[in-house]
Every structure is written in C-alpha cells, then in structure tokens.
Amino acid sequence: MAIERTFSIVKPDAVAANHIGAIYARFESAGLKIVASKMVHLSREKAEGFYAEHKERPFFGALVDFMTSGPIMVQVLEGENAILANREIMGATNPAEAARGTLRSDFATSIDENACHGSDAPESAAREIAYFFGEDEICPRTR
Ligand code: RTP
Numbered sequence: 001m002a003i004e005r006t007f008s009i010v011k012p013d014a015v016a017a018n019h020i021g022a023i024y025a026r027f028e029s030a031g032l033k034i035v036a037s038k039m040v041h042l043s044r045e046k047a048e049g050f051y052a053e054h055k056e057r058p059f060f061g062a063l064v065d066f067m068t069s070g071p072i073m074v075q076v077l078e079g080e081n082a083i084l085a086n087r088e089i090m091g092a093t094n095p096a097e098a099a100r101g102t103l104r105s106d107f108a109t110s111i112d113e114n115a116c117h118g119s120d121a122p123e124s125a126a127r128e129i130a131y132f133f134g135e136d137e138i139c140p141r142t143r
C-alpha cells in the first residue's frame with residue numbers, strides 16, 4: 001500500500017473540551033504523520049461548502065450550526081493507508097455505535113457532536129485537503 005494523505009478535523013466540541021492533544025496523540029501513536037495543521041473558525045459559507053454533499057439532508061442546518069459554533073483544528077495526516085486508518089481511529093459516526101478505544105467512543109457525546117471528521121475516500125481526501133490547505137502549507141517529513 002502506497003503512502004496516502006487524508007484530511008481530518010478536530011470538531012468544535014473536542015476543541016472546547018481540550019482534547020486536541022489527546023486526539024493528535026492517537027494519530028501519532030498509530031503511525032500517521034501530521035504534515036499540515038491549523039486552527040480556524042469556520043464561516044457559515046465555508047462550512048456549507050465543506051458539507052455540500054449533505055445539503056438536502058434533514059440534519060444539514062444543525063450540522064452547520066455546530067461546525068460554526070467554535071474553532072476547529074484542521075490537519076492533513078500522511079501514512080500507509082491513511083484514509084482507512086484514520087476512519088478506524090475515529091470509529092463509527094454515532095458514538096453509541098463506535099468501538100471502544102476509538103476517538104468517537106472516547107471523546108464524542110452524540111451523533112451531532114462527534115469530535116472529529118475524516119475523509120472517506122481518495123477523491124474526498126484530495127478535495128477536502130485543497131479546500132483548506134495550499135500545497136505550500138503541507139510539509140512532508142525530511143527526516
Ligand atoms: P464526518 O463526515 O463528519 O467525518 O462524519 P461521517 O463521514 O462519519 O458521517 P457523514 O455521513 O459524512 O455525516 C457528516 C456528519 O453529519 C452528522 N450526521 N448526523 N442525525 C444524523 O442522522 C446524522 N447523520 C450524520 C454527523 O455529525 C456526521 O459526522
């Protein structure tokens with residue numbers, strides 16, 4: 001398996017609860033490298049664009065309210081099979097269904113406030129990384 005990049009968010013609930021470091025430690029423990037990272041507070045327009053695929057879903061308004069409710073951390077993770085590896089670290093969308101030891105089991109409180117986001121496929125990873133980062137903001141390891 002080639003080295004892959006994926007896009008990740010520490011959502012407003014987890015930032016507010018001071019879980020940034022604990023979540024970053026899970027990525028690093030799993031061998032994923034953080035090759036870009038910044039804190040941002042999304043505008044409604046930026047959040048709506050990010051979740052455009054869910055525009056017609058009944059939870060869309062609540063999702064945008066939540067994602068704009070406070071700052072988030074956005075990061076690019078790099079490693080072997082990074083997209084699937086990150087989805088496994090995160091656990092199921094609904095924390096009630098997330099396996100023990102996953103981010104959502106340990107840090108999420110509900111399906112709406114579920115602590116983290118991770119790209120679900122190579123196409124979405126490429127699109128989401130470019131939505132937040134210029135290539136000059138991504139720093140592959142040199143050692
Ligand atoms: P994410 O995109 O945030 O990583 O989460 P995901 O892939 O696991 O889930 P997705 O289907 O893409 O849904 C995006 C976010 O919308 C909220 N959601 N609510 N009430 C509901 O039935 C429902 N379904 C999804 C979740 O907060 C989910 O993370």
Ligand code: MG
Pocket residue numbers: 118120
């Ligand atoms: Mg998703």
